[in-house]
Amino acid sequence: MSPNGHAQGERLMVDAARAGDASALSELYTLYFPRVYRYILARTGNTYDAEDLAEEVFMRVLEAIERFQWREAPFSAWLFRIAHNAVISQRRKETARGRSSQLSEGLAVNSQGPDELVENRLALSDIREAAEKLPEAQRQVIALRFAAGLSVAETARTMGKGEGNVKVIQHKAIVKLREMMGQARPARLYESETAR
């Protein structure tokens, strides 16, 4: 489908969902739930938080969807701002409780064997640890672009920045991630090999 056709299809679906159409709501959920989950996982590194918060985000969507207006931002940008706010709220609660955000031991990744699971967990752990050290804007761009799968234009609208600015932030983030992951990888791989 062309970008225009896709945008029009999404607009019809969102408008129907706003009117309470159950099948449109279900379609919206199917389309966005995995992306919201991945975005939150990228931001928190914890599958349990990602599951709970993704569900909470959709409840918030339900509460706010009637107030959504097309002229302000595309739907994806609006939705991921809600997801971002949910992550921030969760982080505040955790800070208040004194709990640090930890990567969960049991990262549930569909259709993977134990070896793949370990590898994915390590890779995710490396990426997550490296991303944690990035400035907030860079972390946000990485999560929106690579975990949520937003385009540069959608990422820019979500963050309230220009597209050129997002490209610059993305470039800097990848350079830093490369440096940090390059340092972490050999030690992690050694740990993984000896653990097996």
Place this chain on the structure above:
Amino acid sequence: MKARRLDEVLDDCLSAYLEGRRSIEESLSLYPSLRHELEPLLRTAVEVADTFGESSPPDHVEERGRQEFLTSASVRQRAKLVTSDLTFPQRVSEFARRRRWLLMVVAFAVGLAVAGTVAAKLETSSGGTSPEGASVASPITPVVGNLRSAQQQLWRRANQGVDVSPEMIRALSRTTSALDSQTGRFADIDDQARVELERTIADQYLLLHLIANTQPAPTAPEARRALAVTQQVARSWGIDLPQLASAPASLPDSSGDGREPTERSPMTPSPSPETGTSPTEMPSPEADTGTSP
């Protein structure tokens, strides 16, 4: 031609890869002079994107979330229809009509009480036995009033996104049980009172659905327990409750046979009184839904 900045070239290659338009190799061949600088960055970015892309939510989590999402949507839609069907003057007149009815019942109850007292005095003085078949309307009147007032308070709080305390739900449950035990045979009640009781129970059913699907724990599990009580009362009175588009995944099995509903997903929390569906708190709708940049 003005040389493109590296961040733009990097994004061009990345977008093409993420959208499935070009492979990394194809992109690198388009920018041979930048290959040395571009390739390691693209490999890192692709590793990050692929790693995140492989992390999907477990199927049961996605399905449980969908059920809760759709049920909550259905309850909201229903609640909206119930309130939006009436214009403001109609709401005022409906409120007055209900109050008038209550006043009439209260007057009737007071009349009965006076008559009863007089009869008892006459009976005591004459040493006779009391007549059988006393009306069932009088004892339930204050209980219906209490229930309606509790419901109105809860509607207001639920609609305003204010947290509802589990104690309020427990009180509603207790009042419902008290009403049930004081009503006696539902068929013996006069038509008008029966209609009012049916409305009260149906409204309560919708209200508790709304609360069960929008409030955080421990209120939501309490609301589900109250729903079970409400359904039990409706069944014993033979009242048809409003049909909702889809039943909540974690509604308690109130049939009393102790079996688990078969359609529940394996990871759906147990509907037992000790568990709730969502451990996370639900902020008020206005809190941070992010409607503006």
